[in-house]
Amino acid sequence: MRTQVGIIGAGPAGLLLAHLLHRAGIESVILEARSRAYVEDRIRAGLLEQGTVDILTETGVGDRLHREGLPHEGIELRFDGQGHRIDLTGLTGKRVTIYGQQEVVKDLIAARLAHGGPLLFEVEDAAVHDIDTDYPSITFRHDGQAQTLHCDVIAGCDGFHGVCRDAMPESVLRVYERVYPFAWLGILASAPPASHELIYARHERGFALATMRSTTLARHYIQCRPEEDIADWSDDRIWAELHARMAGRDGHSPVKEGPILQKGITPMRSFVAEPMRHGRLFLAGDAAHIVPPTGAKGMNLAIADIIVLARALEAFYRGQGTALLDAYSATALRRVWKAQRFSWWMTSMLHRFDGGDPFEHKVQVAELDYVCGSAAGSLTLAENYVGLPMQMG
Known part of the structure; x- marks a missing residue:
């Protein structure tokens, strides 16, 4: 050949x-x-950045993406029991798409x-x-x-x-690598999403993320230990932990329950080969x-x-x-x-590191407070989240 x-x-x-x-x-x-x-x-x-959507569209493979994808113009950062919206489109003129x-x-x-x-x-x-x-x-x-x-x-x-x-x-x-001391337990559930946009939650019990695959399929993640056995996580335990981490100060959780179709644990790492x-x-x-x-x-x-x-x-x-x-x-x-x-x-x-150091928790909350309360901080997150401009040489 x-x-x-x-x-x-x-x-x-x-x-x-x-x-x-x-x-x-x-x-x-x-x-x-x-x-x-x-x-x-x-x-x-x-989750597709604006540039990814653009290249798929320009090259003729974006028709179904535009019919079935879910455009998002913002995300929510939730900490200390309160949600704070980052207006991705208002800050950058771009958006992301769930597909x-x-x-x-x-x-x-x-x-x-x-x-x-x-x-x-x-x-x-x-x-x-x-x-x-x-x-x-x-x-x-x-x-x-x-x-x-x-x-x-x-x-x-x-x-x-x-x-x-x-x-x-x-x-x-040459290899650069960092292995994190936690993992994500992810589920796919036959349930409506918790919100029309993603919710990233920083909680003393650990990180949680509420996202979706469609208007009828919710995708949720909670931080756990890498060595945990998925068999130890019953459906009831997963829902209880999601509600606890997503709850507001009034105790209400936006997470909606339904039959869990898939679940698994994914380790976390950063890796680059040069x-x-x-x-x-x-x-x-x-x-x-x-x-x-x-x-x-x-x-x-x-x-x-x-x-x-x-x-x-x-x-x-x-x-x-x-x-x-x-x-x-x-x-x-x-x-x-x-x-x-x-x-x-x-x-x-957003994650709880080993030991649950109170000082570390306070610093993380201060960082989140700055990002959500500062125009410069919000813009930094938004422009990275929707995708930086392509570099061609």
């Missing part, structure tokens, strides 16, 4: 890259280890298959070779047969546990970085990587040289680290 760009991973990053390359007349092949059903059904983040990552994946897969682009699911034993040369390749097994994909460039969009990052020489790769490029191998999305979900940056950061990479590849194939490809890692990492800073800040401001 021969193509111009070999893409490993059919998540939002890999699929969007293939879509943008197709529109530019550049050939690509996508290799995915999982089945199509698994990729389309796995539940992931569901599940799996829905973005479905839209991009449909677009890929509609124009006949190669997309191979259930690929086994993928490995990259000769990334230090102008003739890299990917070996893999598909339908029981060993195959080799020869290409000009390899895009590693295969996630945190994929093979691409490990293919980079240890001598050039550089995001070695030779003809380019990393994007979770293969290169992980952010704690507090700032809602994960998928949006992957999309931002892809916009930079796709434009660099388009310039390369138009005979404009390798300058943008050479700058890819530095360009992407500037945004990555800004997103890491914001996600770390939101996480540090």
Whole structure:
């Protein structure tokens, strides 16, 4: 097999890259280890920045997003039993949209298959070779047969546990990581959302978040210990904890109960691998970085990587040289680290750390009070939350 760009991973990053390359007349092949059903059904983040919505709309895969997505013009920060609204649109002129990552994946897969682009699911034993040369390749097994994909460039969009990052020489790769002493217990419930906008709650018992997937599906999270067993959390215990953390000073909680359809515990970490490029191998999305979900940056950061990479590849194939490809890692990492800073800040401001230090609690409340009471503080949160401008070089 021969193509111009070999893409490993059919998540939002890999699929969007293939879509943008197709529109530019550049050939690509996508290799995915999982089945199509698994990729389309796995539940992931569901908040899109304004820039993500714009790129999906401009490239023709935003119709269902605009029909079914839930635009939000603000968020609520709740602490000391009181809610404070941050007017995202009033402060920035932009908004965010609730639309599940799996829905973005479905839209991009449909677009890929509609124009006949190669997309191979259930690929086994993928490995990259000769990334230090102008003739890299990917070996893999598909339908029981060993195959080799020869290409000009390899895009590693295969996630945190994929093979691409490990293919980079240890001598050039530097990893930055922080593992947090808490996790999120998340539920999907057949119930109306607690509010028409997201509620981020800082409580002495720990953080809580009330969000949604639709007008009839609520998505809620509560801070817990990473080592906890989900079996120890009955439905009644989960609802009781959500009500306690979301309650106002009058004791009322906006959370509405319903049958819990899914629940699980997700550890929290910050992770960055530098550089995001070695030779003809380019990393994007979770293969290169992980952010704690507090700032809602994960998928949006992957999309931002892809916009930079796709434009660099388009310039390369138009005979404009390798300058943008050479700058890819530095360009992407500037945004990555800004997103890491914001996600770390939101996480540090809203979560209860080990020991429940009263001094720390007072400082966090003071920080939240400043953010909500200061025009400058509110604007800082808002412009990061809706998405910083794209950097192209």
